[in-house]
Amino acid sequence: MHADEAAADRSPKAAGHTPQAPTDGNRGAHATAAFAGLATEPGVAKPDPILVVDNVVRRFGGLTAVDVEHVEIQRGSITALIGPNGAGKTTFFNQLTGFDSADAGQWTFNGRRINGLAAHKIARIGMVRTFQLTKALSKLTVLENMRLGAQKQIGESFLRALIPSLWRDQEDEITQRAEELLTRFKLDAKRGDFAGSLSGGQRKLLEMARALMVGPELVMLDEPMAGVNPALTQSLLGHVKDLREQGMTVLFVEHDMDMVRDISDWVVVMAQGQVIAEGPPGTIMSDTRVVDAYLGAHHDTPLSAEEEERQLAEAEAELEAKAAQEPGPDSPETDATAQEGAGR
Amino acid sequence: MDWTLIISRAAEAGIGTETVIYALAAIGLNVHFGYTGLLNFGQAAFLAVGAYAIAVTVSTFGLPFFLGVAIGLALAIVLALLLGIPTLRLRADYLAIVTIAAAEIVRLVVRAVALRDTFGGTDGLQGFSDSFYSLNPYPAGQYELGSIIGFDHRTMWVLTVGWVLVAISCFLIYLLMKSPWGRVLKAIREDEDAVRSLGKNVFSYKMQSLMIGGVIGSLAGFIFALSRAAVQPDLFSTELTFYAYTVLILGGAARILGPVVGAAIFWALLVLITTGLEEAVRAGVITFITTNQVGAIRFMLVGLGLMLLLIFRPQGIFGDKREIALDAR
Numbered sequence: 001m002h003a004d005e006a007a008a009d010r011s012p013k014a015a016g017h018t019p020q021a022p023t024d025g026n027r028g029a030h031a032t033a034a035f036a037g038l039a040t041e042p043g044v045a046k047p048d049p050i051l052v053v054d055n056v057v058r059r060f061g062g063l064t065a066v067d068v069e070h071v072e073i074q075r076g077s078i079t080a081l082i083g084p085n086g087a088g089k090t091t092f093f094n095q096l097t098g099f100d101s102a103d104a105g106q107w108t109f110n111g112r113r114i115n116g117l118a119a120h121k122i123a124r125i126g127m128v129r130t131f132q133l134t135k136a137l138s139k140l141t142v143l144e145n146m147r148l149g150a151q152k153q154i155g156e157s158f159l160r161a162l163i164p165s166l167w168r169d170q171e172d173e174i175t176q177r178a179e180e181l182l183t184r185f186k187l188d189a190k191r192g193d194f195a196g197s198l199s200g201g202q203r204k205l206l207e208m209a210r211a212l213m214v215g216p217e218l219v220m221l222d223e224p225m226a227g228v229n230p231a232l233t234q235s236l237l238g239h240v241k242d243l244r245e246q247g248m249t250v251l252f253v254e255h256d257m258d259m260v261r262d263i264s265d266w267v268v269v270m271a272q273g274q275v276i277a278e279g280p281p282g283t284i285m286s287d288t289r290v291v292d293a294y295l296g297a298h299h300d301t302p303l304s305a306e307e308e309e310r311q312l313a314e315a316e317a318e319l320e321a322k323a324a325q326e327p328g329p330d331s332p333e334t335d336a337t338a339q340e341g342a343g344r
Numbered sequence: 345m346d347w348t349l350i351i352s353r354a355a356e357a358g359i360g361t362e363t364v365i366y367a368l369a370a371i372g373l374n375v376h377f378g379y380t381g382l383l384n385f386g387q388a389a390f391l392a393v394g395a396y397a398i399a400v401t402v403s404t405f406g407l408p409f410f411l412g413v414a415i416g417l418a419l420a421i422v423l424a425l426l427l428g429i430p431t432l433r434l435r436a437d438y439l440a441i442v443t444i445a446a447a448e449i450v451r452l453v454v455r456a457v458a459l460r461d462t463f464g465g466t467d468g469l470q471g472f473s474d475s476f477y478s479l480n481p482y483p484a485g486q487y488e489l490g491s492i493i494g495f496d497h498r499t500m501w502v503l504t505v506g507w508v509l510v511a512i513s514c515f516l517i518y519l520l521m522k523s524p525w526g527r528v529l530k531a532i533r534e535d536e537d538a539v540r541s542l543g544k545n546v547f548s549y550k551m552q553s554l555m556i557g558g559v560i561g562s563l564a565g566f567i568f569a570l571s572r573a574a575v576q577p578d579l580f581s582t583e584l585t586f587y588a589y590t591v592l593i594l595g596g597a598a599r600i601l602g603p604v605v606g607a608a609i610f611w612a613l614l615v616l617i618t619t620g621l622e623e624a625v626r627a628g629v630i631t632f633i634t635t636n637q638v639g640a641i642r643f644m645l646v647g648l649g650l651m652l653l654l655i656f657r658p659q660g661i662f663g664d665k666r667e668i669a670l671d672a673r
Binding site: 128129131145158210 | 516527528531533537542545552556
């Protein structure tokens with residue numbers, strides 16, 4: 001119960017009312033300073049971690065999608081989680097937020113163990129996520145989407161919902177907070193429209209704004225820039241930096257390296273389910289472990305024309321042999337191979 | 345052809361007991377399907393529970409009528425729990441499968457030979473509605489409403505209670521769906537993971553929705569039992585649920601008055617076509633069918649009408665066209 005109260009206490013901060021929140025970009029410099037001199041080894045200890053993850057494992061049959069030994073997320077910073085396709089980033093994300101179960105491991109948020117906690121309870125204690133495929137609630141208006149995010153609503157209990165005078169004041173308060181956020185995210189003109197009528201980029205903005213209505217301490221963004229046009233990307237980037245300015249911690253999954261370099265204070269790299277490196281954004285991409293994970297360990301060995309032809313012929317022969325053996329693309333064996341391939 | 349008869353029969357059906365029963369059943373379904381997105385294909389079970397609760401309490405055990413009503417409401421909640429606990433955490437289609445099976449289980453249990461002493465087998469139960477009709481304030485006789493509609497005093501009493509229940513249910517749904525509680529329900533219909541990520545206990549809300557819709561369904565069961573002064577198991581087949589869905593979609597899902605208008609139109613239209621065809625056959629206007637065949641043909645025509653409706657007005661009578669446009673994106 002007191003976790004709920006804590007969430008409520010935090011909500012004004014999320015709306016940007018906290019007086020001590022500096023607005024001059026101090027926090028960015030402060031966050032960078034916190035990482036100074038840290039080793040770039042996976043699982044390196046941070047000075048003030050908000051989220052500490054230990055030995056988290058997720059297996060899908062024979063495939064180990066996630067196997068993270070130790071990771072800490074620094075409070076008040078923007079941490080990027082990157083990695084090649086199929087590295088297990090989203091699965092890891094889902095586990096941390098309670099949307100997927102873990103086969104083993106534990107993790108703490110503000111020192112409180114939250115593994116095994118239901119997704120809605122994790123959101124209530126201040127760890128709120130967005131989704132890779134945006135989940136705008138299409139047939140609700142933009143404003144209703146926003147209002148939904150507010151916590152501890154009196155009118156959300158069945159019996160009290162029947163007496164509007166009990167919740168009307170709170171609803172007005174929530175609406176005001178929602179309108180402020182909508183203005184900040186430049187969605188105020190759309191407030192009465194169905195969320196389903198928004199463009200892809202606007203939905204991303206709405207989802208982020210809606211997450212802020214919860215009053216989170218840690219915002220987890222799953223590919224916030226996927227499918228967003230370049231003009232809007234800049235605005236989204238600004239909003240993510242804004243979160244840090246307001247005292248929130250951001251952890252996000254992203255593919256776009258330019259973006260990661262631009263806004264993150266620290267980068268965690270995953271490959272094949274494991275954290276293989278950590279480090280500041282400026283140098284992490286020249287780390288050999290990262291380069292190997294992205295491009296393959298032998299990417300820089302020269303390849304002669306004869307060798308290339310030989311490899312091609314081999315691959316084709318293999319494919320033909322396979323096609324002759326297997327009746328159709330739906331056979332379970334092919335499926336298993338495809339899944340495994342995706343895992344790598 | 346007697347046009348007055350055709351029109352008056354249709355008008356009577358439009359406000360009659362069938363309309364009340366299906367309106368209530370569809371209001372319950374509207375909470376499930378229209379607002380929360382729960383595919384409940386077992387609404388007939390909730391009606392059966394309501395109807396049999398009164399019948400068994402009064403005729404089998406000789407207990408007071410209002411105790412039967414209370415038991416019916418309580419059992420509707422129990423049934424919702426039984427259906428919901430195993431299925432609501434799973435994907436939506438599991439609920440559809442489980443509810444359709446549960447409705448058949450309820451029907452087969454009450455018609456079972458082994459339980460004949462309690463539920464009356466295929467013959468059902470009678471003689472439980474006396475205390476209800478003893479409260480009837482209408483003196484015996486025929487009551488004319490307007491110039492063409494008329495009901496006897498018993499039907500008048502059932503209709504009065506029935507329409508009051510419809511009005512109360514609609515008002516309840518109106519209050520709920522205006523509130524933050526209703527907002528959570530509608531959001532769950534759109535995407536439950538998003539709702540979960542915003543700190544709402546989705547399972548609990550789905551369960552509440554299933555209970556409220558089920559309780560309103562059991563009200564329909566009360567009226568069903570009382571209007572006939574009898575219950576039979578085969579009245580609660582899956583057909584009833586599918587008609588209730590038809591009524592709901594006809595009127596417009598996720599609209600307060602959608603189920604009520606849908607039920608009125610459905611029954612008025614069905615009776616209009618039946619009586620119209622019968623009269624036409626009798627008057628020799630239509631010669632290629634007999635009055636016995638009208639019963640089957642009316643459903644063909646109603647089916648055709650519904651298809652045309654879904655093609656030209658997919659959102660139903662009250663629906664919002666903008667919402668359908670969103671689905672096409």
